[in-house]
Amino acid sequence: QAKTPAHLPICFFTQEMNVRVRERLQLEQDLHLAVERGELELYFQPIVQSGQCQPVGAEVLLRWQHPQNGIISPATFIPLAEASGLIVTIGDWVLRQACSWLRHWLDLGLTPGPLAINISRLQLQDRLVTVIRDLASEYRIATHMLELEMTENILLDDHVQVSKTLDQLQAMGIKLSLDDFGTGYSSLSYLRRFSFDALKIDRSFIQGLPQDQDGCALIGAIVVMAHRLGLRVVAEGVETVEQRDFLRQQGCDFLQGYLLGRPMTASAYQATLPCFSAANE
Ligand code: C2E
Ligand code: MG
Ligand code: MG
Numbered sequence: 001q002a003k004t005p006a007h008l009p010i011c012f013f014t015q016e017m018n019v020r021v022r023e024r025l026q027l028e029q030d031l032h033l034a035v036e037r038g039e040l041e042l043y044f045q046p047i048v049q050s051g052q053c054q055p056v057g058a059e060v061l062l063r064w065q066h067p068q069n070g071i072i073s074p075a076t077f078i079p080l081a082e083a084s085g086l087i088v089t090i091g092d093w094v095l096r097q098a099c100s101w102l103r104h105w106l107d108l109g110l111t112p113g114p115l116a117i118n119i120s121r122l123q124l125q126d127r128l129v130t131v132i133r134d135l136a137s138e139y140r141i142a143t144h145m146l147e148l149e150m151t152e153n154i155l156l157d158d159h160v161q162v163s164k165t166l167d168q169l170q171a172m173g174i175k176l177s178l179d180d181f182g183t184g185y186s187s188l189s190y191l192r193r194f195s196f197d198a199l200k201i202d203r204s205f206i207q208g209l210p211q212d213q214d215g216c217a218l219i220g221a222i223v224v225m226a227h228r229l230g231l232r233v234v235a236e237g238v239e240t241v242e243q244r245d246f247l248r249q250q251g252c253d254f255l256q257g258y259l260l261g262r263p264m265t266a267s268a269y270q271a272t273l274p275c276f277s278a279a280n281e
């Protein structure tokens, strides 16, 4: 077997790395302009109650329509925004847009459910409480119409500061969900330390259902534990009828996933909302 010249792979790797670093820097620069240029857009994915079809609310998911690269997933650009600190500006914008859509739908006589908004670690400071309070009053939105989702990594920071902010948010009537439950290092200790209102079981636990026996056992145990702690349970990434039925059987409270509805534009989501009179019938 011929020996590969030692310098070749190194050269190749360096070039590729260069390209990647440059792409990343370019994307980061573009992201700075994206808010001003109106390239970001809120999508809405319905959340339904187990055993029902009508959405009770939606999760807000950000999309970036990049002028050259097309739609970029938040899985790509949110980490960039977090690394550069831009997430605070973007997060404020998301909150304002969400309130503005709620106001728009209320004005049309529709009854939108609460919107669940993803919050990054950098956003969880005292100012978030003020930002939300001001937006709620500016758009005349009851605070129970806003829910916040956060992953375990937010709690890697200053615990005292974080729990103070979470307490203030809850005191305002804002519901808090622990997102991607089960994927972190110490999900259980977080549940003990902070008082969440709901937990969202990560999609990776749902994928193998109902064939995966260990997976099934875990779901059952998570639901029982959550309910004992007074938490509602939302399953993420529900894609099949079998998964839906199994989760319902296990007592999971809410479902979210492509089977129930994909993330959609505001106007598509609006079309699913009941109007006020119908909701009261
Ligand atoms: P997440 O909060 O866990 O959101 C759920 C993700 O699962 C979304 O990906 C959604 O499109 C996807 N999903 C929902 N149902 C299914 C399904 O049945 N099958 C599959 N395969 N996927 C499903 P998306 O929209 O790409 O968002 C990825 C992540 O980006 C989110 O995960 C959230 O952590 C973050 N993100 C999105 N929008 C925002 C935002 O406004 N602010 C912050 N800080 N993070 C955001
Ligand atoms: Mg989420
Ligand atoms: Mg999640």
Ligand code: MG
Pocket (backbone or CB within 6 Å): 180
């Ligand atoms: Mg996730």
